[in-house]
Amino acid sequence: xxxxxxxxxxxxxxxxxDPRGSFIEEGLISFNRWRVSRRRHAFRADEIAVxxxxxxxxxxxxxKILNDATKCRRCGRCSIKDLVEITSAQxxxxxxxxxxxxxxxxxxxxxxxxxxxVACGKELFAGLLRSGGKTVVTVRNVWPxxxxxxxxxxxxQVAKAIADLLGRGERR
Ligand code: SF4
Numbered sequence: 186x187x188x189x190x191x192x193x194x195x196x197x198x199x200x201x202x203d204p205r206g207s208f209i210e211e212g213l214i215s216f217n218r219w220r221v222s223r224r225r226h227a228f229r230a231d232e233i234a235v236x237x238x239x240x241x242x243x244x245x246x247x248x249k250i251l252n253d254a255t256k257c258r259r260c261g262r263c264s265i266k267d268l269v270e271i272t273s274a275q276x277x278x279x280x281x282x283x284x285x286x287x288x289x290x291x292x293x294x295x296x297x298x299x300x301x302x303v304a305c306g307k308e309l310f311a312g313l314l315r316s317g318g319k320t321v322v323t324v325r326n327v328w329p330x331x332x333x334x335x336x337x338x339x340x341x342q343v344a345k346a347i348a349d350l351l352g353r354g355e356r357r
Pocket of ligand 1: 243246248250257259260262263264
C-alpha cells in the first residue's frame with residue numbers, strides 16, 4: 186500500500202506518468218470505494234490510522250519523519266506540513282512508511298480499526314488485498330516529479346476521508 190519502493194515496476198515509470206494501477210487494480214479500488222461509502226459506522230480518532238508513503242517528503246529535507254511525523258518543521262515545501270496539521274487537529278495518528286511491509290503491519294494492527302491510505306494505484310491495490318475486510322479509505326498521491334520522489338497529495342481529500350470516518354463528513 187503506502188510504499189514507494191522502486192523495485193516493483195515503478196522504476197519503469199517516469200515523470201508525468203499517471204500513478205494509477207492496472208485495470209484490475211483500479212477495479213478493486215473502485216469496488217472498495219463503493220463498499221466504504223455504504224458504511225455507516227463511525228470510528229473514534231484513536232481507532233484510525235493515516236498511512237502515507239515517505240516519498241511525500243521533500244527529497245532535500247533532512248527532518249527524520251519516519252518515526253515521528255510531528256518532527257516536521259512545517260516549512261510547507263511538501264504535503265507533509267498539511268497532513269501533520271490536519272491529523273494533529275483531529276488527534277488522528279499519522280504514519281509515514283518507507284515500504285509496503287511496514288504499511289501492512291500497521292494495517293493489520295488490531296488496535297487500528299480504519300485506515301486512510303495514501304499511495305499510488307499499485308500500492309493501494311496491494312494494501313487492499315491484505316486489508317482483511319478492514320475499512321480502508323484510499324487517497325491517491327500524484328507524481329509531479331516522477332514515481333517515488335517528491336510526490337504530493339491533495340490534503341483536503343485526506344481531511345475529508347478522516348471527517349467521514351469520524352462520522353463528521355457528508356454521507357455519499
Ligand atoms: S513540510 Fe516538513 S517534511 Fe516537508 S520539507 Fe518542510 S520540514 Fe520537511
